[in-house]
Amino acid sequence: xxxxxxxxxxxxxxxxxxxxxxxxxxxxxxxxxxxxxGESGSGKTVTCRAVLRILPRAARFLSGRILFDGDxxxxxxxxxxxxxxxxxxxxxxSMIFQEPMRSLSPLHRIGNQVAEVLWLHRGxxxxxAKREVLDTFHRVGFPDPERTWRSYPFELSGGMxxxxxxxxxxxxxxxxxxxxxxxTALDVTTQAQVLGLIKDLxxxxxxxxxxxxxxxxxxxxxxxxxxxxxxxxxMEEGPAEPILKDPVHPYxxxxxxxxPAIPATPHPVEPPPEDDLILQxxxxxxxxxxxxxxxxxxxxxxxxxxxxxLNLPRGTTLAIxGESGSGKTxxxRIALAAEPPDPxxxxxxxxxxxxxxxxxxxxxxxARVAFQREAQMVFQDPYSSLSPRMRIEDALTEPLDIHGIGxxxxxxxxxxxxxxxxxxxxxxxxxxxxxxxxxxRQRLSIARALMLDPSLLVCDEPTSALDVSVQDQILTLxxxxxxxxxxxxxxxxxxxxxxxxxxxxxxxxxxxxxxxQAPPETLFYNPKHPYxxxxxxxxxxxxxxxxxxxxxxxxxxxxxxxxxxxFRFTDTVIPSLVEVEPGHKVRCHA
Amino acid sequence: MRQLPxxxxxxxxxxxxxxxxxxxxxxxxxxxxWVLIWRKFKTHRLGLVSGIFLLTAYLLLPFVGFFAPYTxxxxxxxxxxxxxxxxxxxxxxxxxxxxxxxxxxxxxxxxFQWKFVPDTTRPMPLExxxxxGSYRLAGLIETDMHLFxxxxxxxxxxxxxxxxxxxxxxxxLYGAQLSLTVGLIGIAVSFSLGILLGSIAGYxxxxxxxxxxxxxxxxxxxxxxxxxxxxxxAVPSNWGPVAVFFIISIILGILDWPGLARSVRAKFLxxxxxxxxxxxxxxxxxxxxxxxxxxxxxFMSHLIASATLSIPAMILGETALSFLGLGLRAPAVSWxxxxxxxxxxxxxxxxxxxxxxxxxxxIVVLAFNFLGDGLRxxxxxxxx
Numbered sequence: 001x002x003x004x005x006x007x008x009x010x011x012x013x014x015x016x017x018x019x020x021x022x023x024x025x026x027x028x029x030x031x032x033x034x035x036x037x038g039e040s041g042s043g044k045t046v047t048c049r050a051v052l053r054i055l056p057r058a059a060r061f062l063s064g065r066i067l068f069d070g071d072x073x074x075x076x077x078x079x080x081x082x083x084x085x086x087x088x089x090x091x092x093x094s095m096i097f098q099e100p101m102r103s104l105s106p107l108h109r110i111g112n113q114v115a116e117v118l119w120l121h122r123g124x125x126x127x128x129a130k131r132e133v134l135d136t137f138h139r140v141g142f143p144d145p146e147r148t149w150r151s152y153p154f155e156l157s158g159g160m161x162x163x164x165x166x167x168x169x170x171x172x173x174x175x176x177x178x179x180x181x182x183x184t185a186l187d188v189t190t191q192a193q194v195l196g197l198i199k200d201l202x203x204x205x206x207x208x209x210x211x212x213x214x215x216x217x218x219x220x221x222x223x224x225x226x227x228x229x230x231x232x233x234x235m236e237e238g239p240a241e242p243i244l245k246d247p248v249h250p251y252x253x254x255x256x257x258x259x260p261a262i263p264a265t266p267h268p269v270e271p272p273p274e275d276d277l278i279l280q281x282x283x284x285x286x287x288x289x290x291x292x293x294x295x296x297x298x299x300x301x302x303x304x305x306x307x308x309x310l311n312l313p314r315g316t317t318l319a320i321x322g323e324s325g326s327g328k329t330x331x332x333r334i335a336l337a338a339e340p341p342d343p344x345x346x347x348x349x350x351x352x353x354x355x356x357x358x359x360x361x362x363x364x365x366x367a368r369v370a371f372q373r374e375a376q377m378v379f380q381d382p383y384s385s386l387s388p389r390m391r392i393e394d395a396l397t398e399p400l401d402i403h404g405i406g407x408x409x410x411x412x413x414x415x416x417x418x419x420x421x422x423x424x425x426x427x428x429x430x431x432x433x434x435x436x437x438x439x440x441r442q443r444l445s446i447a448r449a450l451m452l453d454p455s456l457l458v459c460d461e462p463t464s465a466l467d468v469s470v471q472d473q474i475l476t477l478x479x480x481x482x483x484x485x486x487x488x489x490x491x492x493x494x495x496x497x498x499x500x501x502x503x504x505x506x507x508x509x510x511x512x513x514x515x516x517q518a519p520p521e522t523l524f525y526n527p528k529h530p531y532x533x534x535x536x537x538x539x540x541x542x543x544x545x546x547x548x549x550x551x552x553x554x555x556x557x558x559x560x561x562x563x564x565x566x567f568r569f570t571d572t573v574i575p576s577l578v579e580v581e582p583g584h585k586v587r588c589h590a
Numbered sequence: 591m592r593q594l595p596x597x598x599x600x601x602x603x604x605x606x607x608x609x610x611x612x613x614x615x616x617x618x619x620x621x622x623x624w625v626l627i628w629r630k631f632k633t634h635r636l637g638l639v640s641g642i643f644l645l646t647a648y649l650l651l652p653f654v655g656f657f658a659p660y661t662x663x664x665x666x667x668x669x670x671x672x673x674x675x676x677x678x679x680x681x682x683x684x685x686x687x688x689x690x691x692x693x694x695x696x697x698x699x700x701x702f703q704w705k706f707v708p709d710t711t712r713p714m715p716l717e718x719x720x721x722x723g724s725y726r727l728a729g730l731i732e733t734d735m736h737l738f739x740x741x742x743x744x745x746x747x748x749x750x751x752x753x754x755x756x757x758x759x760x761x762x763l764y765g766a767q768l769s770l771t772v773g774l775i776g777i778a779v780s781f782s783l784g785i786l787l788g789s790i791a792g793y794x795x796x797x798x799x800x801x802x803x804x805x806x807x808x809x810x811x812x813x814x815x816x817x818x819x820x821x822x823x824a825v826p827s828n829w830g831p832v833a834v835f836f837i838i839s840i841i842l843g844i845l846d847w848p849g850l851a852r853s854v855r856a857k858f859l860x861x862x863x864x865x866x867x868x869x870x871x872x873x874x875x876x877x878x879x880x881x882x883x884x885x886x887x888x889f890m891s892h893l894i895a896s897a898t899l900s901i902p903a904m905i906l907g908e909t910a911l912s913f914l915g916l917g918l919r920a921p922a923v924s925w926x927x928x929x930x931x932x933x934x935x936x937x938x939x940x941x942x943x944x945x946x947x948x949x950x951x952x953i954v955v956l957a958f959n960f961l962g963d964g965l966r967x968x969x970x971x972x973x974x
Contacts, residue, residue: 236599236601237598238599242596249601250605338871338872372873379868379869387887387888388623389887398883402874425612434616437616445869
């Protein structure tokens with residue numbers, strides 16, 4: 001039987017530039033999954049968009065053939081008319097996009113958006129379409145399909161929105177589903193559940209799938225065939241098992257080495273000694289009041305952080321791990337005096353060993369300026385953390401300018417030194433930020449944070465916007481700088497595997513509370529809390545022998561009211577943090 | 591491509607795993623913002639042409655006296671409402687160069703109108719670099735040199751003459767001086783007010799933001815035309831034309847700032863969330879510094895584009911006021927003042943050329959719109 005989709009010698013360029021996709025060929029059989037793996041700019045998205053002919057206008061199709069042999073007979077997708085193509089889109093081939101926030105229209109109810117495909121392609125009546133859509137909603141795991149039909153996208157969480165997108169792509173029962181990084185924007189536990197869902201649906205319906213991803217762990221869990229792309233070219237291509245077990249091409253190998261992994265056989269370690277603390281957070285809470293629309297209802301209170309106690313010994317790294325909305329960023333902002341904690345909370349900072357602590361929660365203007373020289377932040381998004389109007393030199397010397405340190409020449413000299421420290425050339429001082437890649441820009445913003453010679457660095461997900469191999473380089477750089485300059489890090493992340501290598505201690509947060517805290521090795525060796533177990537189980541490892549354990553994920557990722565009895569907490573009853581072994585604390589009813 | 595025994599393909603081209611962190615990814619984007627904007631704007635044909643046209647127009651404004659054959663208020667009492675006159679090149683199949691036929695006025699006793707009959711036997715070549723009515727070049731140098739003027743005994747009314755026998759073409763050129771600059775002065779006023787109040791509202795938020803927003807809403811809810819009328823009626827009638835002109839532009843600016851302030855505020859709110867602004871705050875930068883060094887430079891280009899788009903509104907505003915007789919007053923010349931003559935239907939029907947000043951208004955307003963459009967499209971040069 002002929003393959004469902006055949007792509008031959010596909011070459012695509014933008015405008016007059018070099019081809020961004022060069023000579024790409026692959027085949028996909030019915031019911032199988034093909035993973036397109038690569039970093040940003042590798043041409044994987046362009047390739048799968050070419051299949052649906054939804055490329056940007058500047059794109060030029062230089063050569064190649066795309067053959068689709070579905071239930072309606074063979075079609076040469078690159079040759080048929082736009083009219084026939086419309087029949088293919090959504091009907092025979094459908095697509096799931098990366099950003100669940102942006103791929104649903106905010107003005108239409110979910111039900112109407114999903115049913116549109118049926119009205120367009122199947123000519124179904126409103127009633128039939130609704131029945132079909134409700135059925136699909138049920139299958140993708142919405143507990144109350146009727147309610148989902150009536151909701152608007154903003155009423156759903158990211159994971160639920162992605163489920164709605166999947167329902168929209170599946171409802172017409174296409175032969176082929178193209179999923180363009182469907183889980184990249186989701187939390188780890190949600191990602192695991194969505195991946196599990198896609199896999200189940202695929203088994204039930206027998207459709208084929210092209211999965212675009214940069215994560216080899218996702219590949220190991222999902223795909224039968226793999227195409228590894230780099231700079232528009234195929235590096236390695238073939239069945240998933242041999243490639244994942246024994247990558248041949250140096251690029252594939254590099255990807256494997258860079259993939260953050262949870263060790264297969266962890267062993268516990270001693271927690272770092274807590275005698276010289278650079279930062280201490282005691283009983284820190286933060287409550288935001290949200291004014292309700294209804295004037296007769298009381299204002300809503302959102303408790304971003306609840307009673308956080310954290311200690312950061314000098315020269316070590318404390319990581320806070322949690323999903324979006326868990327309060328980890330709020331905690332970091334309070335630690336940096338960007339926001340005051342609720343009364344009663346204390347943040348103490350000791351710039352020198354044994355010196356009098358500075359009360360960060362109650363700084364006056366002058367003390368704040370002095371504190372800011374000691375504590376700096378590295379931001380998440382390398383694309384927005386440098387002003388596009390400033391040359392690198394101006395951006396780097398700005399902190400010194402603000403604090404009035406040094407002469408112009410001294411500032412420039414220090415900027416050049418910092419550039420070298422983060423592995424860049426001093427002649428880049430004259431450049432503008434937009435000429436740099438994401439990884440280079442993250443190096444630049446690390447260099448800027450180091451300009452004031454701080455002793456504490458708060459890293460707010462510094463690698464989550466970067467490709468895996470770049471992430472690896474940045475983590476190495478951060479470790480190197482920490483040891484060389486005796487820095488202490490407060491490291492915020494949503495990914496337990498990322499912090500595993502850099503952190504000395506990890507605090508896992510959920511709904512504003514620290515639920516478990518221990519050195520990472522101890523956490524992996526002996527996780528106690530269901531949520532920690534879920535985080536560990538949900539992490540996709542690039543190892544075909546260790547698939548995601550969805551049962552564990554489901555146990556821990558649900559609402560805290562559904563956790564096992566000893567760990568359960570509700571609005572009123574919250575268990576306290578108990579030390580179960582030295583340096584290992586768990587929030588449970590002892 | 592090489593196929594291994596287990597069925598997979600491996601690329602064989604050499605691969606450098608240390609594909610250096612030193613190379614620039616987008617060398618083409620390594621330039622100041624304005625260079626990138628210009629690069630993109632160049633490809634917007636209509637915007638570019640409009641920009642060049644407007645630039646030329648503004649550069650020529652001080653020298654219109656040289657290009658106009660007559661001065662603004664020079665009258666030819668013999669030829670009231672003379673129709674447009676053609677410039678000919680060939681006389682009886684023979685090339686003569688640009689010339690006009692002299693006209694004589696005759697009374698038409700059936701319609702009781704003056705008729706201007708050309709004498710087609712006497713071609714009279716135009717004079718170039720000739721001396722005629724005196725004017726001040728760039729408002730400073732007194733001179734009477736003109737690019738071209740009518741020969742002795744003939745007239746050159748390219749676009750006809752008006753009720754008092756003044757040359758419409760020359761008056762359009764002179765009118766451009768006021769009509770085009772009123773927009774610039776107005777926009778300067780509205781710009782400074784808009785940036786100041788918009789950035790205060792956007793940066794500080796809270797009560798300040800609330801108050802400024804309510805003021806904006808109140809100002810925007812006032813019906814524009816009656817307000818203009820009231821404000822211009824308050825201008826003392828004994829003031830000179832220049833004073834009236836300034837007051838009118840300032841009135842237009844004062845009524846225009848709310849729109850600009852709103853877009854400034856919206857941009858501020860968006861930019862405040864950018865991480866480089868947060869980074870500057872965490873470094874200890876004062877609010878003044880953050881606004882000056884980070885926020886303003888980054889949305890200046892947006893402001894210029896929205897200002898370009900609101901200049902036409904100013905020009906139209908001046909025209910409307912003067913048309914109603916409440917803006918500029920004679921002897922000042924602006925397009926609106928000229929159209930004031932074309933107020934009644936009868937005169938447009940019989941002397942359609944008195945409405946010609948509408949054409950430059952339309953062209954200028956369109957040009958500003960195209961230019962603003964082109965600018966707006968090229969503002970984000972970083973998109974791929």
